Amino acid sequence: MEKIIEVSGLSYRYTEEHPWVLKDINFTVNKGEWLSIVGHNGSGKSTLAKCLNGLILPQRGIVRVGGYNTADEKTIWDVRRLVGMVFQNPDNQFVGATVQDDVAFGMENHGLPREEMIKRLSEALRLVKMDSFAKSEPHRLSGGQKQRVAIAGIVALQPLIIIMDEATSMLDPEGRKEIIQTVRALNKEHHLTVISITHDLEEAIHSDRLLVMNDGQIIREGQPRDIFKSTDLLKKIGLDLPFAIKLRNALRAKGVPLKDTALFQEELVDELWTFHSNM
Amino acid sequence: MDISFEHVTHVYSPKTPFEKRALDDVSIHIPSGSFTSIIGHTGSGKSTLVQHINGILKPSNGTISIGDFVIKANEKKQNLKALREKVGFVFQYPEHQLFEETIIKDVCFGPMNFGVSDSEATKRAEESLKLVGLPSSFWHRSPFDLSGGQMRRVAIAGVLAIRPQAIILDEPTAGLDPRGREEILSLFKDLHKNLNMTIIMVTHNMSDAANYSDQVIVMDGGKPLMADTPQNVFAQAERLRKVGLDIPESMEFLKMLTEKTGERRTITAFTLDETADAIIDILNGGKEHV
Numbered sequence: 408m409e410k411i412i413e414v415s416g417l418s419y420r421y422t423e424e425h426p427w428v429l430k431d432i433n434f435t436v437n438k439g440e441w442l443s444i445v446g447h448n449g450s451g452k453s454t455l456a457k458c459l460n461g462l463i464l465p466q467r468g469i470v471r472v473g474g475y476n477t478a479d480e481k482t483i484w485d486v487r488r489l490v491g492m493v494f495q496n497p498d499n500q501f502v503g504a505t506v507q508d509d510v511a512f513g514m515e516n517h518g519l520p521r522e523e524m525i526k527r528l529s530e531a532l533r534l535v536k537m538d539s540f541a542k543s544e545p546h547r548l549s550g551g552q553k554q555r556v557a558i559a560g561i562v563a564l565q566p567l568i569i570i571m572d573e574a575t576s577m578l579d580p581e582g583r584k585e586i587i588q589t590v591r592a593l594n595k596e597h598h599l600t601v602i603s604i605t606h607d608l609e610e611a612i613h614s615d616r617l618l619v620m621n622d623g624q625i626i627r628e629g630q631p632r633d634i635f636k637s638t639d640l641l642k643k644i645g646l647d648l649p650f651a652i653k654l655r656n657a658l659r660a661k662g663v664p665l666k667d668t669a670l671f672q673e674e675l676v677d678e679l680w681t682f683h684s685n686m
Numbered sequence: 687m688d689i690s691f692e693h694v695t696h697v698y699s700p701k702t703p704f705e706k707r708a709l710d711d712v713s714i715h716i717p718s719g720s721f722t723s724i725i726g727h728t729g730s731g732k733s734t735l736v737q738h739i740n741g742i743l744k745p746s747n748g749t750i751s752i753g754d755f756v757i758k759a760n761e762k763k764q765n766l767k768a769l770r771e772k773v774g775f776v777f778q779y780p781e782h783q784l785f786e787e788t789i790i791k792d793v794c795f796g797p798m799n800f801g802v803s804d805s806e807a808t809k810r811a812e813e814s815l816k817l818v819g820l821p822s823s824f825w826h827r828s829p830f831d832l833s834g835g836q837m838r839r840v841a842i843a844g845v846l847a848i849r850p851q852a853i854i855l856d857e858p859t860a861g862l863d864p865r866g867r868e869e870i871l872s873l874f875k876d877l878h879k880n881l882n883m884t885i886i887m888v889t890h891n892m893s894d895a896a897n898y899s900d901q902v903i904v905m906d907g908g909k910p911l912m913a914d915t916p917q918n919v920f921a922q923a924e925r926l927r928k929v930g931l932d933i934p935e936s937m938e939f940l941k942m943l944t945e946k947t948g949e950r951r952t953i954t955a956f957t958l959d960e961t962a963d964a965i966i967d968i969l970n971g972g973k974e975h976v
């Protein structure tokens with residue numbers, strides 16, 4: 408499989424007075440995969456994300472994106488072109504006076520021709536359902552509307568890799584589902600590589616692979632089904648279990664003889680249904 | 687301190703091309719000591735609504751009363767400082783309310799602003815920071831050198847240190863890790879139960895709204911669509927779905943199951959325990975539950 412990101416021996420601290428917040432991080436990202444990163448508050452997820460688009464540079468170790476070393480000034484713009492990042496707080500991301508200027512700004516920076524820009528602008532705003540706000544000022548939007556615009560700004564750039572740092576944390580249930588579906592379609596149909604930082608485990612269980620961070624280190628890496636077997640470890644580091652597992656455990660405690668495999672709610676429903684039919 | 691809105695309308699940037707009627711003739715009542723959740727899709731007016739309760743926004747029309755304080759459209763501002771001592775507010779984006787040099791100074795600012803002594807403010811600040819789970823090794827750092835979830839904890843501590851009678855939380859758990867969510871929510875539940883504090887929480891998490899509140903207000907297009915107990919609100923799945931909302935995941939799960947067993951009835955269960963019991967009932971042949 409083609410490795411689109413390779414991180415080796417990465418360590419980082421914000422200043423010499425501050426403690427190390429990334430400690431000897433090693434991992435790779437395959438082209439076209441959906442990778443989720445979970446971890447407690449302050450475990451280093453956003454700092455790691457900023458290392459992946461060269462916004463901050465490692466003090467130790469190497470980060471390669473599409474083969475380019477992020478520490479190489481000559482190719483930093485190539486790195487930025489490959490990686491689109493939706494920040495945790497969209498306010499830090501807005502530059503334009505209106506929603507459409509804002510989305511257009513990134514494309515101008517990438518030197519896209521005008522016709523192409525206009526086409527992508529209306530597509531992106533339509534995808535996040537913000538077309539009717541094209542002429543609004545970004546700071547006069549509601550919290551969730553800001554998140555939608557921030558996502559449109561990145562989608563319009565059609566990067567090879569998208570990093571979403573809690574990008575849907577303030578969306579309503581329907582809006583969240585829609586945005587995830589949109590990005591999933593880009594992932595499946597256009598091989599967009601997705602790195603999603605999230606506290607939402609129901610989203611995380613659908614990824615191809617999961618990284619678990621704890622205090623600046625990656626302490627687990629693998630498929631969601633395997634990772635969520637480590638119940639005690641996850642609890643110990645401030646994380647939780649997906650709903651189906653919690654419910655399954657509650658049912659087992661009440662004497663319902665279920666297997667310990669269901670991860671998705673649909674699986675548990677099926678298991679209960681079989682059980683019901685055989686009674 | 688009862689809170690009520692009577693025919694409140696809010697128009698942003700009136701008489702400009704950006705004019706936006708974000709609240710439209712809203713009349714609601716929030717009883718003293720209640721835990722009220724406000725849900726609604728993006729842009730439905732939740733933040734606008736709650737910002738009227740401590741005078742951040744003024745109504746374009748109508749009246750808001752918060753205990754003895756009355757805020758009316760077109761009237762001079764009341765003593766907002768006295769109001770804000772009673773009603774604390776945690777913003778949707780916490781970085782908007784952090785500004786001091788260090789975290790501990792930031793949390794002391796509120797109580798000191800309301801005349802609390804230096805030493806008492808420090809005591810309260812330390813207490814509050816412990817309650818929100820921010821380790822003391824951080825306290826003397828700048829609040830801007832923090833992760834998103836850590837900033838939210840500091841913003842919450844800043845409001846707790848004031849010891850208000852009512853707290854407004856605009857999506858307080860966005861950005862918190864799972865343990866943090868649970869701890870912060872049970873903290874508010876305790877404050878509500880033990881100190882009879884009024885809690886008003888805007889949230890996109892239907893399970894949290896169901897599990898913690900006495901009253902759920904559903905906003906749609908600047909108007910309250912429902913205001914009722916969580917049981918009654920979440921029994922109306924179709925109506926909620928029409929306005930971009932959902933039922934709690936526990937009920938969603940029961941719905942998937944009953945669709946298979948062919949029962950097609952709505953079961954209101956919010957906690958894991960209730961959900962497991964409801965499932966056992968279904969397995970035992972669908973005896974009436976709840």
Ligand SMILES: Nc1ncnc2c1ncn2[C@@H]1O[C@H](COP(=O)(O)OP(=O)(O)OP(=O)(O)O)[C@@H](O)[C@H]1O
Nearest residue numbers: 421428448449450451452453454831832833834835
């Ligand atoms: N600008 C900064 N200066 C100094 N320290 C910082 C700065 N930003 C973050 N930190 C610290 O670095 C550590 C990692 O922060 P980071 O933002 O990467 O965490 P995170 O995993 O994204 O957390 P969250 O889930 O709360 O967003 C934290 O302990 C934080 O306090």
Ligand SMILES: Nc1ncnc2c1ncn2[C@@H]1O[C@H](COP(=O)(O)OP(=O)(O)OP(=O)(O)O)[C@@H](O)[C@H]1O
Nearest residue numbers: 547549550551552698708728729730731732733734
């Ligand atoms: N300062 C402003 N000027 C003009 N319009 C505004 C302003 N702030 C908000 N609005 C608009 O008012 C409406 C209600 O916004 P509000 O922030 O109350 O929504 P919300 O329910 O809190 O949404 P969210 O869940 O996304 O936070 C939105 O359509 C928004 O675009």
Ligand SMILES: [Mg+2]
Nearest residue numbers: 453495833834
């Ligand atoms: Mg972060």
Ligand SMILES: [Mg+2]
Nearest residue numbers: 549550733778
């Ligand atoms: Mg809001």
